[in-house]
Amino acid sequence: MKDNRPKNLELQTIKFPLPAITSILHRISGVIVFVGIAILLFLLAESLSSEQGFNNVQQWLTAPLVKFVVWGVLAGLLYHLIAGIKHLVMDTGTGESLQGGINAARLVVIVSAIAIIAAGVWIW
């Protein structure tokens, strides 16, 4: 294909406003969750294997490193969920103006910060 069309998405040169940052975080959190699902599946498998397995998982979850990793995956999941809900709302045509997009991005940051802190409190 003759590639002489103008390129108007020089991603590396664009300054990222807040909605763009929440958007890229949505992608990054998606990748984190995709990989982190392996950890959650492993914990689920062990916890359902037997009473002993369930106790093992409870025991592992007392270790600070395990707590931190599980919190990290949960944080990715919560952020991805909340930013995803924003997407679904915007699909209905709500908040599609410039200011609406900025407000929605702010709301995503605030709500996910609260949810992620709450998850941390729950784990520790």
Added chain:
Amino acid sequence: MVKNVMSFGRSGLSDWVIQRVSAVILAVYFVGLLAFMLLTPDLGFAEWQALFSSTWMRIASLAALLALCAHAWIGMWTIATDYLNNYMIGNKGTVIRFLFQAACVLLIFIYLVWGVQILWGL
């Protein structure tokens, strides 16, 4: 006509719909599971196993697992085609993207088989 052999659905529109439907399934499943864990007093092995061995939860878990596979594929495809292409990373882009997407398919397939195994036991 543009043909993209590496998309999940037959069209971008079907990818778009699958991504949203699977997102709703996953959201309901994880919020429900979190609520169960938070609201069950003294959650022990008995309650945990009873939950996952019930038929309705197996239906929900399998739906969530399949939704996860579709959702992950569309998401990884989107990211791979946006960043792992010739324009962003040079003329090895297509090869790298193919390998990345193959790795994604492998991981998704492992999740699928592993998930089914967890749900139905050995």
